[in-house]
Amino acid sequence: xxxxxxxxxxxxxxxxxxxxxxxxxxxxxxxxxxxxxxxxxxxxxxxxxxxxxxxxxxxxxxxxxxxxxxxxxxxxxxxxxxxxxxxxxxxxxxxxxxxxxxxxxxxxxxxxxxxxxxxxxxxxxxxxxxxxxxxxxxxxxxxxxxxxxxxxxxxxxxxxxxxxxxxxxxxxxxxxxxxxxxxxxxxxxxxxxxxxxxxxxxxxxxxxxxxxxxxxxxxxxxxxxxxxxxxxxxxxxxxxxxxxxxxxxxxxxxxxxxxxxxxxxxxxxxxx
Amino acid sequence: xxxxxxxxxxxxxxxxxxxxxxxxxxxxxxxxxxxxxxxxxxxxxxxxxxxxxxxxxxxxxxxxxxxxxxxxxxxxxxxxxxxxxxxxxxxxxxxxxxxxxxxxxxxxxxxxxxxxxxxxxxxxxxxxxxxxxxxxxxxxxxxxxxxxxxxxxxxxxxxxxxxxxxxxxxxxxxxxxxxxxxxxxxxxxxxxxxxxxxxxxxxxxxxxxxxxxxxxxxxxxxxxxxxxxxxxxxxxxxxxxxxxxxxxxxxxxxxxxxxxxxxxxxxxxxxx
Numbered sequence: 001x002x003x004x005x006x007x008x009x010x011x012x013x014x015x016x017x018x019x020x021x022x023x024x025x026x027x028x029x030x031x032x033x034x035x036x037x038x039x040x041x042x043x044x045x046x047x048x049x050x051x052x053x054x055x056x057x058x059x060x061x062x063x064x065x066x067x068x069x070x071x072x073x074x075x076x077x078x079x080x081x082x083x084x085x086x087x088x089x090x091x092x093x094x095x096x097x098x099x100x101x102x103x104x105x106x107x108x109x110x111x112x113x114x115x116x117x118x119x120x121x122x123x124x125x126x127x128x129x130x131x132x133x134x135x136x137x138x139x140x141x142x143x144x145x146x147x148x149x150x151x152x153x154x155x156x157x158x159x160x161x162x163x164x165x166x167x168x169x170x171x172x173x174x175x176x177x178x179x180x181x182x183x184x185x186x187x188x189x190x191x192x193x194x195x196x197x198x199x200x201x202x203x204x205x206x207x208x209x210x211x212x213x214x215x216x217x218x219x220x221x222x223x224x225x226x227x228x229x230x231x232x233x234x235x236x237x238x239x240x241x242x243x244x245x246x247x248x249x250x251x252x253x254x255x256x257x258x259x260x261x262x263x264x265x266x267x268x269x270x271x272x
Numbered sequence: 273x274x275x276x277x278x279x280x281x282x283x284x285x286x287x288x289x290x291x292x293x294x295x296x297x298x299x300x301x302x303x304x305x306x307x308x309x310x311x312x313x314x315x316x317x318x319x320x321x322x323x324x325x326x327x328x329x330x331x332x333x334x335x336x337x338x339x340x341x342x343x344x345x346x347x348x349x350x351x352x353x354x355x356x357x358x359x360x361x362x363x364x365x366x367x368x369x370x371x372x373x374x375x376x377x378x379x380x381x382x383x384x385x386x387x388x389x390x391x392x393x394x395x396x397x398x399x400x401x402x403x404x405x406x407x408x409x410x411x412x413x414x415x416x417x418x419x420x421x422x423x424x425x426x427x428x429x430x431x432x433x434x435x436x437x438x439x440x441x442x443x444x445x446x447x448x449x450x451x452x453x454x455x456x457x458x459x460x461x462x463x464x465x466x467x468x469x470x471x472x473x474x475x476x477x478x479x480x481x482x483x484x485x486x487x488x489x490x491x492x493x494x495x496x497x498x499x500x501x502x503x504x505x506x507x508x509x510x511x512x513x514x515x516x517x518x519x520x521x522x523x524x525x526x527x528x529x530x531x532x533x534x535x536x537x538x539x540x541x542x543x544x
Contacts, residue, residue, distance in 0.1 A: 012491060015310045016459070017301025018506065018544070020292045024315070029289025038287045039322070041315035043296070046491070050311070057329065074472040075492050076479055114499055115470065123475035141496070143472065164496040187288070198387065200346040200415065203395035207348055219284060219318070220347050224413070224436040227386055234290065272290070 003064040003181050004039040005031050008054050010070040010080050011161055012045045023069045023166055030170065031067075034178045035185030035238065039063065046071060051083025055156070059087065063154055064181050067174070070161030072144040074123040080158055081147065085131040088151055098128035098136035098145050105143045141168045188245035189236040190253055191270040197263055198229040205259045206233075209252050215239070216252040232270060275336040275453050276311040277303050280326050282342040282352050283433055284317045295341045295438055302442065303339075306450045307457030307510065311335065318343060323355025327428070331359070335426055336453050339446070342433030344416040346395040352430055353419065357403040360423055370400035370408035373417045413440045460517035461508040462525055463542040469535055470501040477531045478505075481524050487511070488524040504542060 007027055013019050021043060028038045042058065044050040051071070058066050071080030085092050099120070106118040118124075127144045130136065137146030137157075142165035147158040157174055159166040194202065199222045206218045221232040235252050239245035257267055279299055285291050293315060300310045314330065316322040323343070330338050343352030357364050371392075378390040390396075399416045402408065409418030409429075414437035419430040429446055431438040466474065471494045478490045493504040507524050511517035529539055 012489070013493065013506070014297075015300055015313065016304040016461075016508070017297045017299070017310075020294055020297045021313075022292055025286075025289045025292045027289070028287055032288040038289075039317070040326075041287065041293075041313075043313035045311070054312075073492075073494065075475045076482070077491055109470075112499075114501070121472065121476070124472045127472075142494075143470075162494055162496055189288075198381075198415075200393065200396045200399075203347045204393070210348070217284070219349055220345075221285065222345065222414075222434055224434055227384075229386070234285065236288070 002037065004037045005065045005067060005178070006039055006058045006061065006063045007041045008051075008058060008066060008068045009041065009043045010046060010051055010068060010083070011043075012077070014043045015045050023161065023163055026163065026167060027067060027069070027170065030175065031178060032187050034175060035182030035187060036064070036178055037238075046077040046079050048079050048083045048086055051080055052086035055084055055087035059151055059154055062152070065178065066154055066156045068156070068158045069166055072127065072147070072158060072160045074127055074144070078126075078144075081130060084134075084147075084149060084156060084158065088131055088149065090132040092129040093132045094125065095128050095130045095134070095136055098130055098147075099125065101136055101138060101145045102127055102143055105139070137169055137173045139165055139169055140172055141165050146173065184240045185238055186240075186242045186245055187236065187238050188242070188249050189234060189272050190249050191232055191234045191272050192253070192257070193230070193232055193268050193270050194260055195228050195230050195266045197260060197265040199231055201263070202231070202233075202260070202265075205256065205263075208259070209256050212255060213248060213252040215248045218252065218256070234272075274309065276309045277337045277339060277450070278311055278330045278333065278335045279313045280323075280330060280338060280340045281313065281315045281433075282318060282323055282340060282355070283315075284349070286315045287317050295433065295435060298435065298439060299339060299341070299442065302447070303450060304459050306447060307454030307459060308336070308450055309510075318349040318351050320351050320355045320358055323352055324358035327356055327359035331423055331426055334424070337450065338426055338428045340428070340430045341438055344399065344419070344430060344432045346399055346416070350398075350416075353402060356406075356419075356421060356428060356430065360403055360421065362404040364401040365404045366397065367400050367402045367406070367408055370402055370417050370419075371397065373408055373410060374399055374415055377411070377415045409441055409445045411437055411441055412444055413437050418445065456512045457510055458512075458514045458517055459508065459510050460514070460521050461506060461544050462521050463504055463506045463544050464525070464529070465502070465504055465540050465542050466532055467500050467502050467538045469532060469537040471503055473535070474503070474505075474532070474537075477528065477535075480531070481528050484527060485520060485524040487520050490524065490528070506544075
C-alpha cells in the first residue's frame with residue numbers, strides 16, 4: 001500500500017470564503033516535493049464534532065500522516081486539540097513541556113519589550129492541554145506549540161493556522177519526518193503553455209503520450225480562451241532516481257511538443 | 273435540521289499544490305452571502321474511486337447541495353461524471369440536450385473564426401455522457417456543460433474547474449436554486465484590525481462579547497506579529513431580518529471596541 005498524507009484544515013473563515021486555503025496549497029506543494037502523495041484535503045469549521053468526524057474518517061483510510069492546520073490558539077473557538085482527543089477517545093491533559101514552551105515564549109516577548117508583563121491565564125494554559133500521550137512541537141515564531149500524536153500507523157501533526165507559524169514548524173520539525181517515510185522518492189514536473197489547439201483536439205495527443213510514457217502523468221489545464229484556444233500542459237512523475245524522473249518527463253515532453261507543432265500549435269515553457 | 277452545502281473539488285493540481293483552491297473560496301463566499309452554510313470542503317484527485325467515495329460520504333451527511341468543481345472536460349483525466357455515476361449506482365448515458373449544447377458551442381466558435389471546422393470526436397461526445405437521469409446546465413462561456421443530478425433530498429451540481437466557466441454557470445443557473453432553499457436568510461459581517469493586545473489577552477473579551485451577544489459569532493485571526501501584537505476580529509451573524517442582523521453585529525462591535533480601547537488597543541475597520 002502506497003504511503004500518503006491527508007491534510008485537514010480547521011477554520012470557519014475557510015468555509016465562509018473569507019480567505020483562500022493557502023495553507024493547504026503550501027503544504028501540498030512541500031509534501032509532494034518531499035516525495036509523498038497528498039490524497040485528500042478536508043476543510044471543516046471550528047466545531048469539535050466536525051473535527052472529530054473528519055479525523056476519524058481520515059484515520060480509516062490509514063494515511064502515514066494527517067496534518068491539520070488551525071485551531072491551536074487561546075480563544076474559545078480553537079478546538080482542534082479537543083476534536084483530536086475526541087477522535088482518539090482520549091482526554092486532554094495539561095502537558096508540562098508544552099506549558100514550558102508557552103511560558104518561555106511570553107518571557108521572551110517581555111524581555112524584547114513586546115509585552116509589559118504576562119501571566120499564565122487560563123486562555124494561555126489552554127494551549128498546553130494536549131490529547132493524552134501527545135507531544136508538543138516547538139513553534140519558533142509564535143506562542144501555540146505544534147502537536148504530535150500517534151494512532152496505529154498514522155502520525156497526526158497539528159499545526160497552527162497562521163501561515164508563517166505553520167511553515168516554520170513544518171520546515172523545522174515535520175519535513176524530516178516526511179522525508180524519512182518518503183525515502184528517496186522525488187517528484188519532477190514540467191509545464192508548457194499551448195496556444196492554437198482546443199483542449200478537445202489535444203485530448204487524443206495526451207492519451208497517446210501517456211500510453212507511450214507509462215510513468216508520466218499529463219494533465220491539461222484549459223485557460224479561459226480569448227479568441228485563440230489556450231491551455232497549460234503539466235507533465236510529472238515520481239521516482240527514486242532523480243535523473244530517471246527528469247529523463248522520463250523530458251521524453252514525454254519532446255513527443256508532446258512534436259505532435260503539437262505538427263498540428264500548428266504554439267508552445268512555450270512555464271515556470272512551475 | 274439546518275440546510276447546508278458541501279463543496280467537493282476534483283483535481284490532482286490541487287493535491288500537488290500547483291494552484292490554490294480559489295474555486296472553493298469563491299463558492300463558499302457566494303453561498304454564505306446567499307444565506308446557506310458551507311459545512312465541508314473536500315478535495316480529491318482525478319480518480320473515479322476517490323470521487324465516488326467522497327460523494328457517497330457527503331451524501332450520508334444529507335446536505336441540501338453538493339457542488340463539485342473540475343473534471344468535466346474532454347481529456348482522459350476528467351472523471352467527475354464517472355465518479356458521480358459510481359456513487360449514485362447508475363450508468364453514464366449520452367444526453368441529447370448536452371450534446372446539442374456542445375455542438376452549438378463549437379458551431380459558434382467556427383462562426384466566430386476561433387476554429388476552422390470541428391467534428392464531434394469521441395472526446396467531445398464524452399462531455400455529453402451524464403449520469404442517467406441527470407440534466408445538463410448551459411455553460412455560457414465554455415464547452416463543457418454543468419450537470420445537475422438528484423439523490424434523495426440532495427441536489428448534486430457539477431461545475432467545470434475553469435474559474436470563469438464555474439462562476440458564470442453558478443451565477444446564471446445555480447444561485448437561484450440556493451436562494452430558494454435559503455429563503456430570506458442573510459449573512460452580515462464586520463471586520464476590525466486590533467493592534468497592541470495579544471490574542472491571549474483578547475480571548476476573555478471575546479468570550480464576554482459572545483456571551484452578551486448570543487447571535488453574534490466572533491472569530492480572531494492573529495496576524496504574524498512584528499513588534500506589536502496584531503490581529504483581525506471578525507463579527508458575523510445570519511438572520512432573516514437584514515436590519516436585525518446589522519444591529520446585532522453593531523451592538524457586539526461597540527461593546528468589543530469599548531473594551532479594547534480601555535485596554536489600550538488600537539482599532540481600525542477592515543473591508544470584508
